[in-house]
Ligand SMILES: Nc1nc2c(c(=O)[nH]1)N[C@H]1C(S)=C(S)[C@@H](COP(=O)(O)O)O[C@H]1N2
């Protein structure tokens with residue numbers, strides 16, 4: 001903010017590892033203050049649900065208005081909707097049957113800071129993600145009320161935030177019409193049984209389970225059904241991957257010769273019980289625990305290795321649904337002193353596995369390289 005002596009900081013220019021608490025949040029790892037980009041420290045992933053006050057914060061634009069419930073309305077319409085109307089929070093809560101599901105929200109660029117060679121953008125570590133129980137109206141029910149015309153192609157969302165000095169294009173995102181009509185796509189007004197924190201999209205956000213966080217528009221104020229591909233900076237230039245580089249579904253109406261939008265998350269895992277460089281007394285079993293997730297198939301299995309050659313199947317925790325974190329645990333005996341390399345490899349129910357080598361892409365997305373944590377048994 002100006003009073004702190006910052007001018008506008010371009011996305012990702014300020015690389016910091018300071019812990020700092022935004023109002024209503026516990027101290028998180030600050031990447032930039034304006035716009036606010038804060039990641040969750042690893043310790044909060046030791047439980048499968050990420051608390052609201054520790055949930056990561058990612059904004060592209062610096063002006064994020066404090067939305068009052070009395071002033072907030074959600075406009076629904078667009079050229080491919082039969083009707084146009086505005087919803088209040090009261091009507092969103094009362095006129096549509098509430099639905100809930102547990103789902104991971106992960107930034108496309110989570111782990112970008114681990115890319116080698118280095119790419120520009122917010123230099124995230126491993127914590128630009130969180131898992132929560134989301135409750136709200138199904139988007140399809142709201143769209144049904146509006147009436148979806150047969151030429152509908154995409155549904156586009158806008159939030160209350162905008163660029164400072166109007167230099168940056170407004171953050172607007174669209175999803176394919178079939179995904180918008182999927183029963184799991186929500187307009188969420190609760191997160192883990194409480195209203196959404198301001199930083200995570202109060203009073204309502206779009207929840208697109210399985211898809212990366214960029215489509216989960218926060219502080220949503222407008223939903224439009226459109227018949228042509230949405231073309232704005234955030235759809236046409238940002239959040240794109242070289243065509244065919246990942247085995248994720250395509251967003252057909254948004255493909256170009258060169259690239260395509262990012263869609264679902266790739267399978268991944270995070271070890272939460274072992275610190276790189278940790279020294280463990282011989283004879284005490286090494287507990288390897290963590291969470292695994294993917295783009296919506298669900299986790300099939302997680303394997304653990306301490307030598308990079310042999311893999312043992314870990315126990316999986318409670319199934320909280322195919323869009324959720326899945327806990328895993330494996331106990332490794334430590335009979336001899338010496339170095340171990342602790343690795344976890346998740347496999348989705350559809351057979352995708354984490355990779356050994358980084359799949360490079362210019363924007364630094366989809367980092368799911370198997371972690372290697374070195375432990376010394378002493
Ligand atoms: N209105 C608005 N919604 C947004 C964004 C934004 O900048 N503005 N960022 C998106 C991106 S890129 C991500 S990763 C998620 C982050 O959600 P969180 O801040 O609740 O963790 O919000 C998404 N929704």
Ligand SMILES: [Mo]
Pocket residue numbers: 058106107108109213214
């Ligand atoms: Mo993101």
